[in-house]
Amino acid sequence: MEIFDLEVLRRNLTEWAPTVVGAILTLIIGFWLIGWITGLVKKALKRSQIDQTIRPFLSSLVSVGLKVLLLITVAGMFGIETTSIIAMFGALAFAVGLALQGSLGHFASGVLILVFKPYKVGDLVKIGGGETGSVEEIQVFHTILKTLDNKKIIIPNGVVTDNVITNISGQGIIGVELTFGIGYGDDIDKARDIILRVGKECPTILDEPAQAVVVAELADSSVNLATRPFCDSSDYWATYFYMQENVKKAFDAEGVSIPFPQVDVHMDQ
Structure with missing residues (x-):
């Protein structure tokens, strides 16, 4: 019985070893390529006329998307149905979306800010129901202001878009x-x-x-x-x-x- 088990183990190792090694190599090379591609994207965005406010958002979006595709590819190497994985991701995204409706609203507001540009990094603004300061960073969920007395104010993007936005310095x-x-x-x-x-x-x-x-x-x-x-x-x-x-x-x-x-x-x- 023990000899039979060892033979089965050897046969399984022999059968799966190339797949496991291939998957590990795919992950290593894939992550290296993703880092290289993300670096190229950052350089291309820096050379372009795209606002510096949007560059980190786009580069991180490219990086996350490529990593998800890489993991799906590696799963497919083990015979896992990729359609099932995609369906699982969809169901997970739906469940997370229901649990994080407020955060998704802030995300949507952040996208609106990046698209319509009521202000950009460096502008002196009055937003979020009366907070005044220079825009230090526009993140996916928050806008960060730096006040005259060097305080850091973090305002949810949903609060920003639900209030009057006064861009004090945006006209030059x-x-x-x-x-x-x-x-x-x-x-x-x-x-x-x-x-x-x-x-x-x-x-x-x-x-x-x-x-x-x-x-x-x-x-x-x-x-x-x-x-x-x-x-x-x-x-x-x-x-x-x-x-x-x-x-x-x-x-x-x-x-x-x-x-x-x-x-x-x-x-x-």
Whole structure:
């Protein structure tokens, strides 16, 4: 009985050895080829005009697809029906899809973002119900923002597409909205000239479109002057902070007041 079992074992090893060796070699060579092809795809995408936001998504998609085909091919070498494997993958995908409906929604939203490009990596945006920052990365399920104070905000893509998207810097140049309040007893024309002078001295403000200063509101405690100097998108915060600081200094130097909230009370005798 033991001799018979050894003979059967030898016969099975002899029969399956070439298939096993062939499958192992196929896996080794296949994974090497997939890595080589994926590298070529990455280089081709880098040389093309395709947005850098989409390149990692496409290259990873190619890699995963080729690996699935390789595993199906190796399974076929052992006599396994590939149609059964494909059907099994389909059923598994359906079950996972039911369990991960929310994640699939974020995936679909990520695809929409990549296709319609409401923003790209590097843009300064306000998304996800009010979060503001520079787009650091657009992943399959999430968009990652980097805030001015170096915080990392991860927003699900479904939340992004369900809210208003404000691309602050996507146009190349941007107007910096600024409001300066002066007292009712101060000279409007003098304050306007000061704001325009500080704007001309700011190294990041563009000559065109030209800066203007208008009376935006006669508020309870102040006359509010509004201005919107334009700068390159990357200089938004530098321009904002420069104007805030230097207009205040110029107002102080030339006797223009910035009033505190106040209420005039009249008493009848």
